[in-house]
Amino acid sequence: MSKLTDRGRVLAASGIAALALTATACNPLATTTSAQAPAPASAPASVPASAPAADGGVKLVAVNTAQLGPIVTDADGRTLYRFDKDTSNPSASNCAGACASKWPPATVQDKVSLNGVSSGLVGTVTRADGTKQLTLNGWPLYRFAGDTAAGQVNGQGVGGTWFASTPLGAKAQDESQGQSQGGNSGYSSGY
Numbered sequence: 001m002s003k004l005t006d007r008g009r010v011l012a013a014s015g016i017a018a019l020a021l022t023a024t025a026c027n028p029l030a031t032t033t034s035a036q037a038p039a040p041a042s043a044p045a046s047v048p049a050s051a052p053a054a055d056g057g058v059k060l061v062a063v064n065t066a067q068l069g070p071i072v073t074d075a076d077g078r079t080l081y082r083f084d085k086d087t088s089n090p091s092a093s094n095c096a097g098a099c100a101s102k103w104p105p106a107t108v109q110d111k112v113s114l115n116g117v118s119s120g121l122v123g124t125v126t127r128a129d130g131t132k133q134l135t136l137n138g139w140p141l142y143r144f145a146g147d148t149a150a151g152q153v154n155g156q157g158v159g160g161t162w163f164a165s166t167p168l169g170a171k172a173q174d175e176s177q178g179q180s181q182g183g184n185s186g187y188s189s190g191y
Contacts, residue, residue, distance in 0.1 A: 062116025062167040077150025088138030091125040137169025
Protein backbone atom coordinates (compact mmCIF):
# COMPACT_ATOMS: atom_id res chain seq x y z
CA MET A 1 0.00 0.00 0.00
CA SER A 2 2.94 2.38 0.52
CA LYS A 3 3.72 2.08 -3.23
CA LEU A 4 0.27 3.39 -4.03
CA THR A 5 0.71 6.23 -1.54
CA ASP A 6 4.11 7.15 -3.04
CA ARG A 7 2.65 6.98 -6.56
CA GLY A 8 -0.24 9.22 -5.46
CA ARG A 9 2.22 11.74 -4.01
CA VAL A 10 4.22 11.79 -7.25
CA LEU A 11 1.05 12.28 -9.30
CA ALA A 12 -0.15 15.04 -6.98
CA ALA A 13 3.24 16.80 -7.14
CA SER A 14 3.24 16.51 -10.94
CA GLY A 15 -0.25 17.97 -11.12
CA ILE A 16 0.70 20.91 -8.90
CA ALA A 17 3.81 21.57 -11.03
CA ALA A 18 1.73 21.47 -14.22
CA LEU A 19 -0.81 23.85 -12.70
CA ALA A 20 1.96 26.27 -11.67
CA LEU A 21 3.43 26.20 -15.19
CA THR A 22 0.01 26.83 -16.71
CA ALA A 23 -0.63 29.77 -14.40
CA THR A 24 2.78 31.23 -15.24
CA ALA A 25 2.19 30.83 -19.00
CA CYS A 26 -1.06 32.80 -18.79
CA ASN A 27 0.72 35.99 -17.66
CA PRO A 28 0.36 38.45 -20.58
CA LEU A 29 3.07 40.81 -19.29
CA ALA A 30 6.26 40.81 -21.32
CA THR A 31 9.27 43.00 -22.04
CA THR A 32 10.41 44.54 -25.30
CA THR A 33 13.87 44.14 -26.80
CA SER A 34 15.50 44.90 -30.13
CA ALA A 35 15.01 42.45 -32.99
CA GLN A 36 18.64 42.90 -33.94
CA ALA A 37 19.98 40.84 -31.05
CA PRO A 38 17.29 38.86 -29.21
CA ALA A 39 18.35 36.30 -26.66
CA PRO A 40 18.19 32.80 -28.12
CA ALA A 41 15.00 30.98 -27.21
CA SER A 42 13.26 28.00 -28.69
CA ALA A 43 9.61 28.01 -29.64
CA PRO A 44 7.45 25.29 -28.13
CA ALA A 45 6.54 22.48 -30.51
CA SER A 46 2.91 23.62 -30.72
CA VAL A 47 3.83 27.14 -31.88
CA PRO A 48 5.65 27.20 -35.23
CA ALA A 49 8.41 29.76 -35.68
CA SER A 50 8.33 32.31 -38.48
CA ALA A 51 9.51 31.21 -41.89
CA PRO A 52 13.30 31.17 -42.09
CA ALA A 53 15.23 33.46 -44.40
CA ALA A 54 18.07 32.12 -46.50
CA ASP A 55 20.59 33.01 -43.77
CA GLY A 56 18.74 30.97 -41.12
CA GLY A 57 16.94 33.96 -39.56
CA VAL A 58 13.38 35.17 -40.12
CA LYS A 59 12.25 37.32 -43.03
CA LEU A 60 9.54 39.97 -43.10
CA VAL A 61 8.37 40.99 -46.57
CA ALA A 62 6.17 43.93 -47.58
CA VAL A 63 3.80 42.99 -50.41
CA ASN A 64 1.06 44.92 -52.16
CA THR A 65 -2.26 43.07 -52.39
CA ALA A 66 -5.31 43.90 -54.49
CA GLN A 67 -7.67 43.33 -51.55
CA LEU A 68 -5.82 45.00 -48.66
CA GLY A 69 -3.08 47.13 -50.20
CA PRO A 70 0.35 46.86 -48.54
CA ILE A 71 0.71 44.09 -45.93
CA VAL A 72 3.53 42.11 -44.32
CA THR A 73 4.19 38.41 -44.90
CA ASP A 74 6.86 35.95 -43.86
CA ALA A 75 9.37 34.47 -46.32
CA ASP A 76 6.77 31.87 -47.40
CA GLY A 77 4.18 34.53 -48.27
CA ARG A 78 2.02 33.83 -45.19
CA THR A 79 0.17 36.93 -44.00
CA LEU A 80 1.15 38.36 -40.61
CA TYR A 81 -1.56 39.81 -38.37
CA ARG A 82 -1.89 42.10 -35.36
CA PHE A 83 -4.40 41.78 -32.51
CA ASP A 84 -6.34 44.77 -31.12
CA LYS A 85 -6.27 43.28 -27.59
CA ASP A 86 -2.45 43.46 -27.57
CA THR A 87 -0.63 46.68 -26.74
CA SER A 88 2.11 48.43 -28.68
CA ASN A 89 3.53 50.73 -26.00
CA PRO A 90 4.67 48.82 -24.12
CA SER A 91 4.58 45.82 -26.45
CA ALA A 92 2.57 43.01 -24.91
CA SER A 93 0.89 39.91 -26.29
CA ASN A 94 -2.50 38.95 -24.90
CA CYS A 95 -2.86 35.79 -27.01
CA ALA A 96 -1.82 32.55 -25.31
CA GLY A 97 -3.10 28.99 -24.97
CA ALA A 98 -5.98 28.24 -27.36
CA CYS A 99 -5.64 31.71 -28.87
CA ALA A 100 -1.97 31.05 -29.75
CA SER A 101 -2.97 27.72 -31.32
CA LYS A 102 -5.37 29.51 -33.67
CA TRP A 103 -3.08 32.53 -34.07
CA PRO A 104 0.53 31.23 -33.83
CA PRO A 105 2.94 33.98 -32.76
CA ALA A 106 5.62 34.94 -35.30
CA THR A 107 8.70 34.07 -33.28
CA VAL A 108 12.39 34.66 -33.87
CA GLN A 109 15.51 33.06 -32.47
CA ASP A 110 18.20 34.78 -34.47
CA LYS A 111 18.33 37.43 -37.20
CA VAL A 112 15.49 39.21 -38.96
CA SER A 113 15.84 39.95 -42.69
CA LEU A 114 13.65 42.69 -44.09
CA ASN A 115 12.29 43.44 -47.54
CA GLY A 116 10.27 46.68 -47.70
CA VAL A 117 9.94 46.92 -43.91
CA SER A 118 11.86 49.56 -41.93
CA SER A 119 14.32 48.10 -39.43
CA GLY A 120 13.45 50.93 -37.04
CA LEU A 121 9.92 49.55 -36.69
CA VAL A 122 10.92 45.93 -36.01
CA GLY A 123 11.44 44.59 -32.50
CA THR A 124 10.54 41.69 -30.24
CA VAL A 125 8.54 41.07 -27.12
CA THR A 126 9.32 38.24 -24.70
CA ARG A 127 6.32 35.98 -24.26
CA ALA A 128 5.44 34.30 -20.96
CA ASP A 129 6.98 31.05 -22.28
CA GLY A 130 10.31 32.82 -22.93
CA THR A 131 10.08 32.91 -26.74
CA LYS A 132 10.74 36.12 -28.62
CA GLN A 133 7.79 37.30 -30.71
CA LEU A 134 8.34 39.75 -33.56
CA THR A 135 6.75 43.17 -33.26
CA LEU A 136 6.11 45.79 -35.91
CA ASN A 137 5.79 49.34 -34.61
CA GLY A 138 5.33 47.73 -31.20
CA TRP A 139 2.46 45.39 -32.25
CA PRO A 140 3.14 41.64 -31.81
CA LEU A 141 2.79 39.67 -35.07
CA TYR A 142 0.89 36.41 -35.63
CA ARG A 143 -0.16 34.02 -38.39
CA PHE A 144 -3.70 32.64 -38.76
CA ALA A 145 -4.24 28.86 -38.72
CA GLY A 146 -7.06 29.38 -41.24
CA ASP A 147 -4.57 30.64 -43.84
CA THR A 148 -3.42 27.42 -45.47
CA ALA A 149 -1.47 28.88 -48.39
CA ALA A 150 0.64 31.90 -49.28
CA GLY A 151 -1.31 35.04 -50.09
CA GLN A 152 -4.42 34.16 -48.09
CA VAL A 153 -5.90 36.77 -45.74
CA ASN A 154 -8.66 34.70 -44.11
CA GLY A 155 -7.87 36.22 -40.72
CA GLN A 156 -8.62 39.78 -41.83
CA GLY A 157 -11.25 41.30 -39.54
CA VAL A 158 -11.89 38.11 -37.54
CA GLY A 159 -13.82 39.02 -34.40
CA GLY A 160 -13.33 42.70 -35.23
CA THR A 161 -9.92 42.45 -33.52
CA TRP A 162 -7.55 40.70 -35.97
CA PHE A 163 -6.10 42.56 -38.95
CA ALA A 164 -3.30 41.99 -41.43
CA SER A 165 -0.38 44.25 -40.54
CA THR A 166 0.82 46.92 -42.92
CA PRO A 167 4.58 47.52 -43.28
CA LEU A 168 4.08 50.41 -40.84
CA GLY A 169 2.48 48.15 -38.21
CA ALA A 170 -1.00 49.63 -38.78
CA LYS A 171 -4.20 47.70 -39.50
CA ALA A 172 -4.71 46.82 -43.16
CA GLN A 173 -8.10 47.83 -44.53
CA ASP A 174 -10.11 46.38 -47.35
CA GLU A 175 -9.30 48.58 -50.35
CA SER A 176 -13.00 49.07 -51.18
CA GLN A 177 -13.72 50.15 -47.59
CA GLY A 178 -10.60 52.31 -47.42
CA GLN A 179 -11.51 54.14 -50.61
CA SER A 180 -15.05 54.78 -49.46
CA GLN A 181 -13.62 56.13 -46.21
CA GLY A 182 -11.10 58.45 -47.84
CA GLY A 183 -8.42 55.96 -48.84
CA ASN A 184 -5.53 54.42 -46.92
CA SER A 185 -3.85 57.60 -45.76
CA GLY A 186 -0.38 57.06 -44.41
CA TYR A 187 0.40 54.07 -46.64
CA SER A 188 3.08 54.39 -49.25
CA SER A 189 2.45 52.51 -52.47
CA GLY A 190 6.20 52.08 -53.08
CA TYR A 191 6.52 48.67 -51.41
